[in-house]
Each structure stands twice: as C-alpha cells, then as structure tokens.
Amino acid sequence: MNKTQIREFFEILRAANPSPQTELEYASVFELLAAVLLSAQATDVGVNKATRRLFVVANTPAKILALGEETLADYIKTIGLYRTKAKNLYATCRILIEQHGGEVPRSREALEALPGVGRKTANVVLNVAFGEATMAVDTHIFRVGNRTGLAPGKNVLEVEQQLLKRVPPEFLVDAHHWLILHGRYVCQARRPLCERCAVVAQCDSAPMTAAF
Numbered sequence: 619m620n621k622t623q624i625r626e627f628f629e630i631l632r633a634a635n636p637s638p639q640t641e642l643e644y645a646s647v648f649e650l651l652a653a654v655l656l657s658a659q660a661t662d663v664g665v666n667k668a669t670r671r672l673f674v675v676a677n678t679p680a681k682i683l684a685l686g687e688e689t690l691a692d693y694i695k696t697i698g699l700y701r702t703k704a705k706n707l708y709a710t711c712r713i714l715i716e717q718h719g720g721e722v723p724r725s726r727e728a729l730e731a732l733p734g735v736g737r738k739t740a741n742v743v744l745n746v747a748f749g750e751a752t753m754a755v756d757t758h759i760f761r762v763g764n765r766t767g768l769a770p771g772k773n774v775l776e777v778e779q780q781l782l783k784r785v786p787p788e789f790l791v792d793a794h795h796w797l798i799l800h801g802r803y804v805c806q807a808r809r810p811l812c813e814r815c816a817v818v819a820q821c822d823s824a825p826m827t828a829a830f
Contacts, residue, residue: 619766619767619768619820619822621784623820624768624784624785625786626817626820627766627817627820628796630817630820631796631800631817632789632792632796634816635799637792638792638795638796638799639795640742640746641662641666642654642657642665642666643669644669645673646677646678647721647722647743647747648677648678648714648722649669649677650722650746650747651710651735651739651743651747652707653665653669654743655703655707655710655734655735655739656697656707658734658739659698660697660698664696664697664698665697667696668693668694668696668697669694672690672693672694676690676693679711679712679714679715679720680711680720682708682711683708683711683715687705687708690704690707690708702734703734705733706733706734707734709733709734710732710734710735713732713733714732722743724744724748726740729744737775737778738756740752741754741778741794742754745791745794749791750791751782751790751791752794753778753781753782753793754794755778755781755794756774757807758797758798758800758801758802759777759781759798760774760777761805761807762801762805763777763780763781763797765821765822766805766817766820766822766823767822769781769784769785781793781794781797800817804816
C-alpha cells in the first residue's frame with residue numbers, strides 16, 4: 619500500500635466513522651485501565667458483562683482492595699483466565715494507591731510496571747484516556763496491517779512501528795480504533811468480507827478468501 623492509498627484508506631474510514639470509540643465500557647481512567655487489563659484473550663462483550671457488575675460495587679483502586687481478591691475473582695469469573703486477572707488487578711490497585719496516589723499514571727514506563735499491563739494495554743490507556751498517538755496492536759490490527767499491506771510485520775511490535783511511521787499524522791490518534799473495528803467486523807480472520815469492504819480498492823490482498 620503506497621502513501622496515496624494509505625491516505626485514501628483512512629479518509630474512507632474516517633468518513634464512515636468520524637469519532638471512533640473503544641467498545642469497552644468505562645466511566646473513568648481507572649475503569650478503562652481495569653477493563654483493558656481484563657480484556658486479554660477475551661471479547662469486549664464479555665468484559666463489559668463482567669464490569670457492569672463489578673464497577674457498581676468497586677470502581678476505584680481503594681474499593682477493589684476493600685473487596686478482596688477472592689471476591690474480585692468471583693465478580694469476573696465469566697472472563698477467561700479470571701483468577702490470574704483478579705490477582706493482577708488487585709496487585710495493580712495496591713501499587714496505584716501506594717505509588718501513584720490512587721491515580722492512573724500517564725507514563726508508559728509506569729503503566730507497564732503494573733501487574734498484567736503490557737505494551738498493548740499501556741498503549742490503549744495512553745491513547746483513549748490521554749489522547750496520545752499510540753498504536754495498540756491486537757490480533758485484529760496485526761491481521762489488517764499485514765493483509766492489506768498497510769503495515770507489514772512479523773510481530774506486533776513491527777506492525778506498531780510500521781503504523782506509526784506510515785499513518786499520516788492527522789489520523790494517528792484514531793487509527794487504532796478504525797483498524798480494530800475494521801478487523802472485527804469486516805476484515806475478519808476466517809473470511810474477510812471483501813464484498814462489503816469500503817476500502818477494498820486500497821487493499822493489497824483483495825479480493826481474497828484465504829485466512830491470514
């Protein structure tokens with residue numbers, strides 16, 4: 619995909635969805651961090667189902683610590699790997715209180731030092747909560763980046779670096795939302811829906827039916 623195609627690609631996605639948002643439900647920066655931490659190897663729908671119950675009773679680090687790790691685990695048991703995630707979220711809450719005054723830090727280094735928070739989670743928080751031009755590369759973005767020719771890479775870090783280099787600055791803040799939604803609903807893993815794709819003319823691989 620060349621520079622002209624890349625600009626057309628994002629212009630089309632922006633026209634269809636001018637203000638893309640995460641599908642995770644949250645009402646504060648901490649709720650966002652918790653939801654993203656819980657979303658690893660889980661669907662946003664599944665995470666939202668669990669956090670709707672959890673956040674009603676515990677939506678701050680202090681309240682989750684007061685809840686206790688076992689009770690926290692019970693609230694999120696519908697999510698895969700819930701015991702590990704409960705342990706990580708509980709430990710994260712303790713660090714937020716002890717080291718950050720109960721607030722979610724704005725630096726990548728501090729975020730990645732939290733249990734269960736990797737580069738992707740940090741990128742989501744930095745982008746969604748603080749408006750930074752980061753690329754949270756998940757399986758959808760990795761697939762779309764490679765399949766379309768937008769940002770080829772052998773691993774998620776390579777795709778992230780390619781996106782930051784190749785996506786025009788005006789699209790960077792919203793780009794990862796457009797790409798996730800496109801991968802989730804159109805450029806799907808088993809069978810990309812090329813026949814209903816708005817950016818099929820810009821894609822290196824379309825039309826295609828083979829899974830990436």
